[in-house]
Structure formats: C-alpha cells, structure tokens
Amino acid sequence: MLLMLLGCLLLFGGIFAFKYIGLVMMNRAFDSMPLPPATVTSFTAEVQVWQETLTAVGTLRAVNGVEVTTEAQGIVSAIHFKSGQSVEKGALLAELAAEPEIAQLQVLEAELRLARRNHQRVKALHARGVTTEADLDATRSELEQVLANLEVQRATIDKRQITAPFSGVLGIRRIDLGQNVNPGEAVVSLQQLDPIYVDFFLPERHLAKVALDLPITLGTDAFPGKKFHGRITAIDPSVDAASRNFLLQGTLKNPQHRLRPGMFADVAVQIDARRKVLVVPRTALMFAPYGTAVFILRKSDTGDSIIARKRFVKTGEERGDLVEVVQGLRAGEVVASSGLLKLRNEGAVIIENENRPPADADPKPENS
Structure with missing residues (x-):
C-alpha cells in the first residue's frame, strides 16, 4: 500500500509539475512576444499667438420687456391681438367694457355746453355793466371745473383701453373675452x-x-x-x-x-x-483622474523604429480643436493625435497622417 501511494504521488506530482512548468513558460513567451506597432496620427507641438479672451x-x-397689465377693473369686451404677434408702439391690444363711463362723459359734455353758454351770457352782460365781476368769475370757475371733470373722465375711459407701451413681440394671451380682470393683472407679455x-x-x-x-x-x-x-x-x-x-x-x-x-x-x-501659447490638438490628450498625459513620438535607441513615451502635462485654455499646454511639453516635439487607446508606454508605432484629426482654434464645420 505504501509503495502504491508513493507511486501515485510521484505520478500526479509529475503531471502537476509538468502543467505548471508549461504554464510558466507560456506566460514568459507571451511577455517577451513583441506587440505589433500601433498606427497613429501625429502632430508637432507649435507656438501660436492667441488674442486673450x-x-x-x-x-x-x-x-424692453414687460408684462402688459390693466390699470382698471372690468369685463374684457374686445381683444385686438394674437399670441406671438409683432406690434408697434401704441397699438390697441384689448378693451374693457366702458358703457357707464361713456354715459358719464356725455353728461359732462352737456354740462360743458351749458357752462359755456352761461359764461358767454354773463360775460356779455358784464361788458354792459349789468353784472358784477364776482358773477363773471363764478361762471368762469364753473366752466373750468366742468372742463377738468371732462378730462378726468376721458382719462378714465382711456385706462379701459390696453395699448402696447413700445414696439415688440407679444407672448401668449392670458385673458379671454368676458373675463373680469383686476388692476395689475397680466394681459400678455411684450x-x-x-x-x-x-x-x-x-x-x-x-x-x-x-x-x-x-x-x-x-x-x-x-x-x-x-x-x-x-x-x-x-x-x-x-x-x-x-x-x-x-x-x-x-x-x-x-x-x-x-x-x-x-x-x-x-x-x-x-x-x-x-500672448504666445504652446498648443496640441484636443485629441492628443489622455484625461485621467490622476492627471492629463500625452504620448511623445520619438525614435528608439536603436533608431530602427518609432516608440511612444507617455508624459504628463498641465493644460490651460481651450479654443476650438486646440488646447494650451502650460507645462510638460516643448515646441517641436511630436505627439500622437489619435489612436491613444492602442498605445502603451515604450510601444512601437507607425505614423499615418492621411486622415489626421482637425486642429483649428476657430473651427467652422460645413453644417454650421
């Protein structure tokens, strides 16, 4: 039994040892296997003069922008505008019912006619010395009072007409025919x-x-x-x-x-x-929580290939497709401007600039 157990231990131990050694050798082979070069586009960091913004x-x-309101209280009798309409200054927008005010205006106009006749009659008598100066002053005062009351009544009627205070575009109507509106209630936005x-x-x-x-x-x-x-x-x-x-x-x-x-x-x-700024395309930057980096493209030590070397930079102002680099890069250095996800530090690259991303501080898309 002891010999059988010892034999099984040697057999299975040999199998496991063979598998482990094969796995280690395979991992070493993969680690030492060179990756194929990544195809990227390039951009040479350059200095530009930017107007400070x-x-x-x-x-x-x-x-000018207001909520057109009414100074009077009453029933809306007419609406003379449509929502979204352009209007000129003084245009009539809406009217409130004013029948009692108009009737009172007619009463005052009749009183005005009577006051004028009385004043003219007393004035003629005063010229012949029949009446006193006090009688003439009384009729003149009565005439002036009627005129003042008439102006007040006309102003009251005018307040029942809602007009545009300036030229502009009306908003959405907020009143309806027959609605009882109160002073200060919004009629429409202008x-x-x-x-x-x-x-x-x-x-x-x-x-x-x-x-x-x-x-x-x-x-x-x-x-x-x-x-x-x-x-x-x-x-x-x-x-x-x-x-x-x-x-x-x-x-x-x-x-x-x-x-x-x-x-x-x-x-x-x-x-x-x-001011002068050093710029690279926005697509050349790799953003990460621990910092912003670019891949510098340079020849390898043997000089037979181009490698990408990761370098952290500090960025500044952005304009269009370009970003200002404040620290970490020098003018004339070549950076990868696309294909960054395929790159690794010290990895080989192939530069192909046929379809290079745009790099303009003031881009103008064709559909703009």
Whole structure:
C-alpha cells in the first residue's frame, strides 16, 4: 500500500509539475512576444499667438420687456391681438367694457355746453355793466371745473383701453373675452427682441482689462456651433462685495429673433492683449483622474523604429480643436493625435497622417 501511494504521488506530482512548468513558460513567451506597432496620427507641438479672451456665463435680457397689465377693473369686451404677434408702439391690444363711463362723459359734455353758454351770457352782460365781476368769475370757475371733470373722465375711459407701451413681440394671451380682470393683472407679455442685451459677471482682477465697445462673442445651447457677435455697452461702476465680481452688459443685433430673453449664454470678451501659447490638438490628450498625459513620438535607441513615451502635462485654455499646454511639453516635439487607446508606454508605432484629426482654434464645420 505504501509503495502504491508513493507511486501515485510521484505520478500526479509529475503531471502537476509538468502543467505548471508549461504554464510558466507560456506566460514568459507571451511577455517577451513583441506587440505589433500601433498606427497613429501625429502632430508637432507649435507656438501660436492667441488674442486673450475672458470667458463668462451670461443671461440674455430684452432691451424692453414687460408684462402688459390693466390699470382698471372690468369685463374684457374686445381683444385686438394674437399670441406671438409683432406690434408697434401704441397699438390697441384689448378693451374693457366702458358703457357707464361713456354715459358719464356725455353728461359732462352737456354740462360743458351749458357752462359755456352761461359764461358767454354773463360775460356779455358784464361788458354792459349789468353784472358784477364776482358773477363773471363764478361762471368762469364753473366752466373750468366742468372742463377738468371732462378730462378726468376721458382719462378714465382711456385706462379701459390696453395699448402696447413700445414696439415688440407679444407672448401668449392670458385673458379671454368676458373675463373680469383686476388692476395689475397680466394681459400678455411684450418683449423687444432686436437688439438684445446679455448680462454677465467677471472677476474683479479683470476690471482694468475691459472697456466699453470691446467685442464679445456669444454661444448658446439652443444653436450649437452658431456664434453671435456684439459689443460691451455698459460696465457697472461697483464690484459685488460678496462675490468680488462686477457686472457687464453687452448688446447684440438680433434681427431674426433667434436669441430670447432668459436664455443661458457662453460669453467671450476679446481684449486687446495677445500672448504666445504652446498648443496640441484636443485629441492628443489622455484625461485621467490622476492627471492629463500625452504620448511623445520619438525614435528608439536603436533608431530602427518609432516608440511612444507617455508624459504628463498641465493644460490651460481651450479654443476650438486646440488646447494650451502650460507645462510638460516643448515646441517641436511630436505627439500622437489619435489612436491613444492602442498605445502603451515604450510601444512601437507607425505614423499615418492621411486622415489626421482637425486642429483649428476657430473651427467652422460645413453644417454650421
């Protein structure tokens, strides 16, 4: 039995030892097996001169924008507009029922005629010395009182007519025929859309860099890739004590009414200063939680192949397809601009630039 157990131990031990040695040799063979070269595109890091730009988040605001309301209380008797309609200043939008006021106006007009006749009669008698100066003053005062009451009544009737305070585009109607409206109740929104304002904040350290009439560029999520251009037209004289930011206002032309009040906007202020920057394409950067890196392409020590060497860099401003490299790269060094997922440190590469990714600070897509 002892001999049989010893024989089994030697047999199975030999089998396991053979399997283990084969696995170790196979792993060593795979580790030493050279990987095929990865095909990448390249870009030579270059220095460009960029006009300094200050970026901010802004909010669009109408030059004039109000909720049209009524000053009087009453029943809506007529509506003279449609939702979304463009109107001119003074256009009649709606009317409230004014039958009692109109009747009272007719009463005052009759009193005016009577007061004028009385005044003319007393005036003629006074010229012949029949009446006193006091009688003439009394009729004149009565006439002036009727005239004043008449103006008040006309103003009351005018308040029952709702008009546009300025030219613009109407919103959605908020009243209906026969509705009883109260003073201050919203009738419709009215917005003047051309031109349009954009309000945005900048940190106080940029206060000396900005000035009136500087050009601004605006982008919105509603129109991706579309840029709108305007100029700074106002700078708030004070700096907010809580945020240490100051408010600016830009004005943009908006003839097609694409920009609407309340929209979110990315604002870029182009100041006069220029600076030199070292740039690489955005596609050349590998972003990771522990840092941003590029792959430098250079000849191997033997000089018979090109290898990729990973290097961490510090990036700065981004413009279009390009990214500023602040630290970790020198001008003239060649980096991989595509195929980064196929690369490993010290791995061989083949450069093929036939379909190189675009690298433009101000890209203009064909469908923009």
